[in-house]
Amino acid sequence: MAMPDPIIALENVSKRFVKPLDAAEKIANLFGAGLSEQVVRAVDNVTLTIAEGEVVGLVGESGCGKSTLGRIVAGILEPSAGTVRFRGRALAELSGKERRAADLAIQMVFQDPMASLNPRRRVVEIIGEAPVVHGLVRPAEMDAYVCEIMARVGLDPATRRRYPHQFSGGQRARIGIARALAVKPKVLVCDESTAALDVSIQAQVLNLFMTLRQEFGLTYLFVSHDLGVVEHISDRVAVMYLGRIVELSPADEIFRAPNHPYTEALLAEVPRLEPRKKRFSALKGEIPSPLHPPSGCHFHPRCPFAFDRCKVDRPALKKIAPGRFSACHLNDGPEPRPGKAFSDGEAVAA
Amino acid sequence: MSAEASSLPSPQGRGTQGGRAMTPILSVRDLVVTFAIREGVVTAVNGVSFDVHRGEVLGLVGESGSGKSVTGLAILGLVDAPGRIEAGSIRLEGEELIGKPERELRRLRGKRLAMIFQDPMTTLNPVLRIDTQMIEAIRAHENVSEKAARDRARQALLKVGIPSPEERLTAYPHQFSGGMRQRVAIATALLHRPAVLVADEPTTALDVTIQAQILAEVQELAAESGTAMVWITHDLSVIAGLADRIAVMYAGRIVETGAVADVLERPIHPYTAGLIGSVPSRNKRGVPLAQIPGMTPSLAKVPPACPFNPRCPRASVTCRTIMPEPTPYDGARMARCHHPLIEQAPAAA
Ligand SMILES: Nc1ncnc2c1ncn2[C@@H]1O[C@H](COP(=O)(O)OP(=O)(O)OP(=O)(O)O)[C@@H](O)[C@H]1O
Ligand SMILES: Nc1ncnc2c1ncn2[C@@H]1O[C@H](COP(=O)(O)OP(=O)(O)O)[C@@H](O)[C@H]1O
Ligand code: SF4
Numbered sequence: 107m108a109m110p111d112p113i114i115a116l117e118n119v120s121k122r123f124v125k126p127l128d129a130a131e132k133i134a135n136l137f138g139a140g141l142s143e144q145v146v147r148a149v150d151n152v153t154l155t156i157a158e159g160e161v162v163g164l165v166g167e168s169g170c171g172k173s174t175l176g177r178i179v180a181g182i183l184e185p186s187a188g189t190v191r192f193r194g195r196a197l198a199e200l201s202g203k204e205r206r207a208a209d210l211a212i213q214m215v216f217q218d219p220m221a222s223l224n225p226r227r228r229v230v231e232i233i234g235e236a237p238v239v240h241g242l243v244r245p246a247e248m249d250a251y252v253c254e255i256m257a258r259v260g261l262d263p264a265t266r267r268r269y270p271h272q273f274s275g276g277q278r279a280r281i282g283i284a285r286a287l288a289v290k291p292k293v294l295v296c297d298e299s300t301a302a303l304d305v306s307i308q309a310q311v312l313n314l315f316m317t318l319r320q321e322f323g324l325t326y327l328f329v330s331h332d333l334g335v336v337e338h339i340s341d342r343v344a345v346m347y348l349g350r351i352v353e354l355s356p357a358d359e360i361f362r363a364p365n366h367p368y369t370e371a372l373l374a375e376v377p378r379l380e381p382r383k384k385r386f387s388a389l390k391g392e393i394p395s396p397l398h399p400p401s402g403c404h405f406h407p408r409c410p411f412a413f414d415r416c417k418v419d420r421p422a423l424k425k426i427a428p429g430r431f432s433a434c435h436l437n438d439g440p441e442p443r444p445g446k447a448f449s450d451g452e453a454v455a456a
Numbered sequence: 457m458s459a460e461a462s463s464l465p466s467p468q469g470r471g472t473q474g475g476r477a478m479t480p481i482l483s484v485r486d487l488v489v490t491f492a493i494r495e496g497v498v499t500a501v502n503g504v505s506f507d508v509h510r511g512e513v514l515g516l517v518g519e520s521g522s523g524k525s526v527t528g529l530a531i532l533g534l535v536d537a538p539g540r541i542e543a544g545s546i547r548l549e550g551e552e553l554i555g556k557p558e559r560e561l562r563r564l565r566g567k568r569l570a571m572i573f574q575d576p577m578t579t580l581n582p583v584l585r586i587d588t589q590m591i592e593a594i595r596a597h598e599n600v601s602e603k604a605a606r607d608r609a610r611q612a613l614l615k616v617g618i619p620s621p622e623e624r625l626t627a628y629p630h631q632f633s634g635g636m637r638q639r640v641a642i643a644t645a646l647l648h649r650p651a652v653l654v655a656d657e658p659t660t661a662l663d664v665t666i667q668a669q670i671l672a673e674v675q676e677l678a679a680e681s682g683t684a685m686v687w688i689t690h691d692l693s694v695i696a697g698l699a700d701r702i703a704v705m706y707a708g709r710i711v712e713t714g715a716v717a718d719v720l721e722r723p724i725h726p727y728t729a730g731l732i733g734s735v736p737s738r739n740k741r742g743v744p745l746a747q748i749p750g751m752t753p754s755l756a757k758v759p760p761a762c763p764f765n766p767r768c769p770r771a772s773v774t775c776r777t778i779m780p781e782p783t784p785y786d787g788a789r790m791a792r793c794h795h796p797l798i799e800q801a802p803a804a805a
């Protein structure tokens with residue numbers, strides 16, 4: 107399977123945030139607690155490529171670094187280390203016109219359209235401003251252009267002079283999508299773009315994403331904590347845990363036969379329509395604080411298979427099958443990992 | 457409005473023993489709740505009726521604005537102005553709650569009636585330590601020593617999966633993660649083994665892993681204490697795993713009820729079918745999801761007759777002129793639709 111050239115390539119990308127002391131900690135310091143600023147490694151040495159036209163889903167528990175990685179891809183955040191490439195060119199090395207072109211080509215669609223839409227501006231301005239500013243359409247053509255985009259995303263162009271609060275949640279999601287599409291992007295980074303929507307409206311928006319992908323040849327990085335949504339829309343899925351990608355595989359394979367113990371646990375927790383009155387069994391404990399990630403494999407305190415090496419060695423993301431990658435020491439053993447893939451008979455034939 | 461309950465067989469399932477129906481713990485009949493807003497008086501809950509039996513979980517589902525939360529709040533007597541319970545009956549073990557003085561309702565809340573919310577800080581006090589809050593909650597309804605109350609609080613935290621509860625008791629809510637806070641709220645709600653627990657989307661804001669833990673714990677606790685639960689959610693998959701029966705709300709009305717498996721496998725109402733089709737799932741990977749066109753009507757402009765008719769693929773002239781009445785179906789099911797998706801059982805008078 108020859109993969110087309112990647113449109114996006116992340117090479118050893120990391121992002122560190124310095125977390126300043128909060129009020130309680132400052133007070134504690136007055137009493138001599140001696141607390142200092144802490145460093146969060148929100149994204150820790152991530153390497154990932156996205157092919158032109160592909161949909162890559164990014165999943166993981168809250169705080170694991172999904173949004174941070176999404177923002178880095180969208181060029182909104184600079185990585186602390188590593189390289190982000192768009193069509194082979196490092197973003198950090200682009201300047202002036204080229205950088206602006208790359209920034210326009212990669213657009214972000216946010217979770218809460220209300221928070222990201224200026225409440226005092228009319229929809230026609232929200233959608234039309236950027237393409238005019240960047241010279242993609244002439245001012246005189248803006249109105250017609252906005253009407254066309256609105257129609258494309260299923261909004262009634264007659265409503266273009268209204269303000270965001272005059273729309274429903276689903277319509278606001280469409281406004282956010284229209285605004286991103288208006289600058290003719292190549293890549294959309296969608297961060298929890300359907301999380302605030304009712305299932306029926308979510309279905310409409312997911313269908314819209316799929317249609318737009320065909321129509322405009324878009325590439326997506328689809329960030330979501332909703333595995334059902336990611337499974338539905340993605341070609342490949344990356345699973346994040348405490349800043350690291352722990353598994354990366356084609357969507358159908360990862361959902362049918364997860365390799366990493368964390369992926370397996372995560373998938374087991376997804377409520378499904380099909381099984382009835384399931385006993386919810388549980389992955390024990392919560393995701394540890396990213397301020398104090400566990401040593402070695404970050405997952406070892408919650409992992410049912412953890413052994414000595416897991417506490418000291420960081421497992422690398424390694425190829426385990428064609429197109430499949432996983433970061434778990436069990437894959438180094440002589441026996442294939444006795445995961446779900448091999449225990450539930452009908453799943454895997456080979 | 458309608459006399460939907462009286463014309464229906466009483467729900468089967470956990471509520472019956474040897475075919476004989478037991479008295480439900482919670483019985484809601486023809487509940488009507490209105491809000492006086494700028495646009496006029498709108499009806500948020502419009503003739504809702506259901507029963508919940510001991511140890512049973514009723515899943516109340518529907519889109520945003522369909523009246524789920526208002527129904528839940530009405531059960532607890534927590535509908536405030538501009539809202540008003542206009543009509544209907546809410547009985548707790550046979551005792552009518554509507555019209556009870558606030559003082560008596562307050563005595564019931566936290567003891568026989570409890571509620572948990574999407575945001576646990578709705579019920580937790582941010583400036584009080586967990587132990588203070590829980591001990592207060594216990595001693596408000598029971599005459600026990602502080603030490604005994606503290607023991608109970610620790611036990612309760614342990615039961616909802618909070619490790620080292622002794623240490624946790626002296627913490628403040630902001631020192632907990634969202635999932636931990638929700639656990640504390642649940643532990644507090646269940647302290648007195650309430651007869652009825654209304655849960656309004658308590659796991660919606662949480663990660664699937666935490667949601668799964670909490671659902672497991674709640675399921676166990678409810679089974680143990682026999683608490684009847686009304687579980688409000690817009691997530692059908694949560695209901696599929698948790699509830700015994702399901703009630704689907706649309707524009708203030710229950711449009712379909714029945715055992716979870718029946719409703720999800722063979723929906724009667726086109727709206728229920730639409731909701732099920734909207735959920736992304738295994739067998740729909742990569743294919744467009746069935747969509748319900750349009751959106752939930754605003755309460756100020758509910759379409760006439762069947763309120764679902766502008767979005768319904770089966771709508772006919774009848775649907776636009778005559779309100780479909782609640783109709784019983786085999787298996788203690790009910791739906792309100794002129795053109796149901798399954799054959800109607802011969803009317804059992
Ligand atoms: N305090 C209030 N004042 C005016 N209208 C209200 C008030 N509370 C609720 N409503 C209206 O009553 C209707 C039902 O609201 P409710 O909160 O029960 O919906 P819901 O089904 O719980 O929705 P969601 O899934 O969004 O929580 C809505 O149209 C809402 O706008
Ligand atoms: N601007 C910021 N300053 C400090 N810490 C941050 C900032 N943004 C994110 N973080 C931290 O980085 C980690 C990853 O966050 P995020 O990428 O938002 O996670 P996710 O989207 O997976 O929930 C978290 O611990 C979060 O608190
Ligand atoms: S490396 Fe060890 S702790 Fe980490 S997932 Fe694999 S077995 Fe579990």
Ligand code: SF4
Nearest residue numbers: 762765768775793794
């Ligand atoms: S009554 Fe008519 S419009 Fe209403 S749900 Fe049934 S078929 Fe659709």
Ligand SMILES: [Mg+2]
Nearest residue numbers: 169172173174
């Ligand atoms: Mg996020």
Ligand SMILES: [Mg+2]
Nearest residue numbers: 524525526656
């Ligand atoms: Mg609600």
